[in-house]
Each structure stands twice: as structure tokens, then as C-alpha cells.
Amino acid sequence: MLIIVTDLSVRAGGRTILDRVGLAIGAGEIVTLIGPNGSGKTSLLKAMLGLMPAKGRIERKPGLRVGYVPQNFPRDRSLPITVGRFLRLHAKQDDARAALERTGVAALEPRQLSALSGGELARVLLARAVATRPELLVLDEPLAGVDVAGEAALYHLIAELRDETGCGVLLVSHDLHVVMAQADRVVCLNGHVCCEGRAEQVLKDPAFEELFGTRTAAELALYAHRHDHSHHTGSA
Amino acid sequence: MDDFLLRAGLGAGLLGAAAGPLGCFVLWRRMAYLGESIAHMGLLGAAIGLLIGISPLVGVSVLAVAAALVMARAGDDLIPAGTFVGIVGHVGLALGFVLLASMETVRTDLLGYLFGDVLALSNSDLIGIGAAALGILGGTALFWRAWLSAAVNGDIARAEGRASRVADIAFLVLVALLTAFGLRVVGALLIVALIIIPPAAARPFARTPEAMAIIAAVIGALTAPLGLSLAWWKDIPAGPAIVLAAAAMFALSMLAERVRR
Numbered sequence: 001m002l003i004i005v006t007d008l009s010v011r012a013g014g015r016t017i018l019d020r021v022g023l024a025i026g027a028g029e030i031v032t033l034i035g036p037n038g039s040g041k042t043s044l045l046k047a048m049l050g051l052m053p054a055k056g057r058i059e060r061k062p063g064l065r066v067g068y069v070p071q072n073f074p075r076d077r078s079l080p081i082t083v084g085r086f087l088r089l090h091a092k093q094d095d096a097r098a099a100l101e102r103t104g105v106a107a108l109e110p111r112q113l114s115a116l117s118g119g120e121l122a123r124v125l126l127a128r129a130v131a132t133r134p135e136l137l138v139l140d141e142p143l144a145g146v147d148v149a150g151e152a153a154l155y156h157l158i159a160e161l162r163d164e165t166g167c168g169v170l171l172v173s174h175d176l177h178v179v180m181a182q183a184d185r186v187v188c189l190n191g192h193v194c195c196e197g198r199a200e201q202v203l204k205d206p207a208f209e210e211l212f213g214t215r216t217a218a219e220l221a222l223y224a225h226r227h228d229h230s231h232h233t234g235s236a
Numbered sequence: 237m238d239d240f241l242l243r244a245g246l247g248a249g250l251l252g253a254a255a256g257p258l259g260c261f262v263l264w265r266r267m268a269y270l271g272e273s274i275a276h277m278g279l280l281g282a283a284i285g286l287l288i289g290i291s292p293l294v295g296v297s298v299l300a301v302a303a304a305l306v307m308a309r310a311g312d313d314l315i316p317a318g319t320f321v322g323i324v325g326h327v328g329l330a331l332g333f334v335l336l337a338s339m340e341t342v343r344t345d346l347l348g349y350l351f352g353d354v355l356a357l358s359n360s361d362l363i364g365i366g367a368a369a370l371g372i373l374g375g376t377a378l379f380w381r382a383w384l385s386a387a388v389n390g391d392i393a394r395a396e397g398r399a400s401r402v403a404d405i406a407f408l409v410l411v412a413l414l415t416a417f418g419l420r421v422v423g424a425l426l427i428v429a430l431i432i433i434p435p436a437a438a439r440p441f442a443r444t445p446e447a448m449a450i451i452a453a454v455i456g457a458l459t460a461p462l463g464l465s466l467a468w469w470k471d472i473p474a475g476p477a478i479v480l481a482a483a484a485m486f487a488l489s490m491l492a493e494r495v496r497r
Contacts (some may be wrong), residue, residue: 049395068395079264079387080442089385090398112443113388137397 001026002064002136003048008056010043017043020056023135025128030169032160035189040069041172042073044189045140049172053228056222067134069142071127071172075114083124084109091131093100098176099131102157118145128162137161137169151175155182210228241464244354247365248421248478252430254369255414256438256446256452259431260445261407264387269386270307270408271431273416275324275424277303277331277351280415286337286497293364297416303328304408352423352475354464361420368417375409375410376449379403384445429479434459437486441495455485 001024010018018040025031033041047054047066083105087096100106103123108116116124122145129137137158143151157173159182162169170181186202188194195205248402262268278296285295307321338345347354357365378381382403383412385393393399416425434456436446462485463478470477 031277046391051391051395066396068392070389070391070395073389076264076387078439079445080439080448081445082443086388089381089388108363108445132396134396174428 001059001070002061004057004059005048006059008044008047008054008058010040010047010052010054012043012052013020017191018047018054018146020191021189021197023048023187023193025168026168027135028162028166028222029184030159030171032174032183032188033170033187033189034174034176035194041189045138045170045172049138061135062063063132065135067129067132067137067167069129069137069139071140071144073121073125075085075116075121077114079114081113082109083113086124087128087131088114091133092126095133096127099127102130103127103154119166120146120148122146125151133147133165134157135167137167137171139169139171141172141174143173158182240355240357240470243362244474245251245360247357247362248354248464248474249457250366250369250459251414251418251421252373252434252456252459252478253344253453254376254456255418256434256454256456257449258372258410258414259456260435260438260449260452261376261383261387262411262431263435263439263478264467267411268428269321270411270434271415271428272306274300274303274412275323275327275419275427277332278424279330280326280328280335280421282419283332283335283339284348285476287335293361293416293420297413299328300412301409302370304412305405306379308358308405308408335448341453349351349419350423350425352419352421352426354478355420356418360458365374365417365420368413372410373453375406381409383407387445397451422478425481428477429482430456430459433479433482434488437482437489439495440489455482 004024006022007020008022009020010019010085011058021040021044023031023044030035033043033044043052046052048058049066050058054199087100091099097106097109101125105120107128108120108124113121113124116232122143126139130141139158141153146154146201158171159167163168183199187196187197187199188202188205195202197205246313262271277299281296282292283295284299285292288295307317307324346434361479382398383401384391385398386403390399414431415427418430421427422430435452437455438448438451441451459482463481464474466481467474467477468473
């Protein structure tokens with residue numbers, strides 16, 4: 001196992017955001033986190049990475065190399081830096097170039113980081129994380145702003161990288177196609193782990209079935225699913 | 237040229253050169269308020285120095301570093317870090333004034349504290365400023381990678397284990413040192429100008445962070461001879477003249493950027 005969290009609880013602003021969550025990610029495994037807005041997906045990632053105070057146990061493989069793509073990346077025009085230099089901050093020149101090739105943005109290498117479009121930035125951030133040769137890739141909605149065709153190709157790339165390098169992947173995504181096609185394991189989160197398993201299993205879960213039964217509504221509110229059990233993570 | 241002018245030029249030039257690259261990080265990390273609060277704390281340091289009979293500069297340096305370390309603890313998200321740092325700085329300023337007022341036998345040069353006294357630098361002052369400038373430039377080079385990673389994106393740096401507590405503290409300590417020595421040159425009210433104007437003026441001409449730091453160092457160093465010439469020619473106070481020289485270079489830089497576009 002690369003990282004194991006047990007009984008992880010996060011409180012913020014007097015509210016319990018995560019309540020005794022357990023999660024483990026092994027090498028060569030793609031784990032996708034899904035859940036409605038405010039269900040604690042990003043908080044779980046941040047707590048696991050030490051970016052947010054949390055209660056509970058977090059065990060990491062000693063010396064674990066993490067590659068992280070955050071949900072938000074505020075661009076700063078006062079800091080002049082090219083895409084190439086940005087990647088080479090943490091990666092070797094050859095790895096940086098190869099990663100930019102693979103995410104389809106090799107041509108952006110001499111451009112200023114602050115001048116990229118949203119979709120271009122998403123590809124560059126993924127390339128940077130990949131170029132650092134991580135053992136665990138942590139991706140928080142990494143492809144926001146990427147066009148539909150590009151999105152499919154990039155998710156395919158993530159699976160390819162897993163096959164090649166044997167890295168583990170923890171992914172937060174809103175795209176159900178990805179959940180079905182690429183994830184080895186799907187974790188449905190709503191303050192706690194609601195259901196978890198292989199995509200096929202989770203698809204049969206009543207909570208998940210609900211999601212697919214109301215497909216049209218699901219397009220608008222993908223995760224407004226009803227559950228067969230109650231939640232106790234309100235204001236505690 | 238008179239000796240005192242040479243000392244002033246060397247002292248202000250060395251400090252300006254050291255302020256440029258460090259100031260880039262102050263700009264990138266949006267931490268101008270930090271220098272201001274440390275400078276406010278400096279008055280308390282100077283007062284304590286006078287009270288216990290050590291050099292005010294030593295008092296200022298020690299207290300500035302201590303204040304920077306207290307400010308590093310600012311992390312409570314109910315109150316923004318900048319507000320917390322501002323509170324600490326103003327408490328220092330108020331305590332400093334109270335302490336000075338209570339020492340009836342000591343007459344302090346408040347104007348010198350507020351606007352600097354670069355024309356009165358002694359040889360030992362100059363050696364101190366030179367050592368501080370070298371230390372700041374060396375430290376900036378040493379921690380360059382870590383600071384740059386944090387400036388580009390702090391979350392990524394921390395998540396990937398590239399952030400270091402030592403580098404964070406070193407940054408605050410060096411800003412404190414720069415501020416403490418800057419008090420002698422341009423004073424508490426103007427030191428932040430010397431930290432942020434040269435990097436701001438350098439920005440339009442840089443495509444890499446390294447280029448911006450080097451250009452900022454050159455601009456920072458040039459403010460000294462330009463400012464002192466202005467002070468000599470127009471018979472105005474030296475500290476404010478140095479800041480006006482920096483501002484003139486910033487204005488030229490903005491103009492050049494407009495013309496180029």
C-alpha cells in the first residue's frame with residue numbers, strides 16, 4: 001500500500017466535513033472519488049496530503065513520491081515563468097519534455113505560465129505532476145476546462161501511465177465515463193464513505209442506480225442521489 | 237567626493253542590491269505588509285536597545301527577527317495572516333513609543349527612525365550593512381529553489397514534500413534583517429518601498445524569475461547613486477530621495493512597457 005488512512009475526521013467552521021473515513025491506495029491502482037458538492041472530496045485529498053489539519057491516522061510508504069494536481073491554481077502575472085521552466089522546477093529536462101508531448105502541449109513550452117487558457121493549464125499541470133515520476137498521482141478534478149475529446153484522451157493517458165510505471169492514482173472526477181472506464185475502484189463519498197467497490201458493483205448499488213435512472217436530471221445534478229441510509233454528518 | 241557620501245552610496249547601494257531579489261519573493265508571495273510590520277517592530281527594538289545600553293541596530297535586528305518568527309505562527313483562518321501580522325507590528329510600534337517616552341534622559345532621533353539617516357553611516361555601520369547584504373544575497377541564492385516552488389504554488393510544494401520549514405523561516409529572518417538594516421538607510425516609513433519598487437520595476441523586462449531577480453538587484457543598487465545625487469542637487473533628505481529615484485525607475489519601466497506593447 002502507498003497510503004492508508006484510517007478514521008480520518010476533518011472539522012472546519014464548526015461543521016464535520018469528514019467523519020471517520022478510511023481509504024487505502026495501492027501501487028498500480030486507480031481509485032476515483034465521487035460525491036456531491038460539499039461531500040468532502042477535496043478535503044479528503046488535502047487532509048491525506050497534509051494540507052489540512054485532520055484527526056485520524058495517515059500512514060504513508062516511507063519516502064513516498066507524490067505528484068499533485070490541485071483543483072485551483074491561481075496564476076500570478078507578477079511571477080514571470082515559462083511552462084518549460086515550471087516543469088523543470090521539479091523534473092528533469094527530458095522527463096519534462098516527454099510529459100508535455102504526452103499531454104499534447106509540447107508547443108507551449110516557451111509560453112508564460114500566466115498566459116495559458118484554462119484547458120492548456122490543466123494539461124500543463126498534469127504534465128508537471130507526471131514528469132516528477134510520482135509513485136502516487138493525486139488529481140483533484142484535473143481536467144476542468146479541457147475539451148471533451150481531449151478529456152477522454154487524457155484519462156486514457158492516466159491509465160496508460162499507471163500501466164507503464166505502476167503508480168497509484170487517486171482521482172476526484174465529475175465524469176462518470178471515467179469512473180466506468182478507467183477506475184479500478186470507485187469510492188462514493190458524502191461526509192463518509194457511502195459505497196465502494198469496482199465500477200460494476202457500485203453501478204448496481206441502489207444509490208448509484210438512482211443516479212443512472214434519472215439520467216437527464218443527472219446531467220444537471222450528477223450527484224443529487226438519494227441514499228438508502230441516513231447521514232449523520234451535519235452540524236455535530 | 238566626501239567620505240560620508242561614499243559611505244552613504246555604498247551602504248544604500250549594497251542594501252538596494254540585496255533588497256531586489258528578496259523583494260521579488262515579497263512581491264510574488266504578496267507579503268509587503270510583512271516588511272511594514274517588522275519595521276514598526278523596529279522602533280521597539282531600538283528603544284529596548286537604548287534602554288539596556290546595546291546598539292539600537294542590534295536591538296532592532298533581534299526584535300525584527302523575533303517578530304518575524306511570531307508572525308510565522310499566523311495561521312488562524314478566522315483572522316487573515318496579514319491582519320495578525322499588522323496587529324503584532326502596531327503593538328510593537330506603540331510599545332516602542334511608550335518606552336521611548338518613559339526614558340526621559342534619552343533623546344532619540346525619531347525623524348531618523350522614520351526616514352533613515354544614510355548620510356550619518358559610520359564605517360562600522362557600513363561593514364554591518366555589507367555583511368547583511370551579502371548574507372541576504374547568499375541566503376536568497378541558497379533557498380532559491382525552495383522559495384520559488386512555494387511562490388509558484390504553495391499547495392503543490394507542500395503536498396509533494398518540497399516545502400521546508402527551514403526555508404520558510406529563513407525567508408522571514410532575511411526579510412527581518414533587511415528591514416532592520418534598511419531602517420538606517422531609508423527609515424521605517426520607506427523601507428517597504430525599497431523592497432517592492434525595484435522588483436515591480438523589473439517585472440516588465442523579465443521572462444524568467446532569475447532575470448527578474450537580477451534586474452531588480454541592479455535597479456535596487458542604482459537607486460543609491462541616483463537618489464543621493466538628487467538629494468545633493470536639490471538639497472532634500474537622502475532617504476526619501478532614494479525612494480523617489482526608485483519610483484522614477486518604476487515609472488520609466490511602466491512607460492517602456494506601454495511603448496513596447
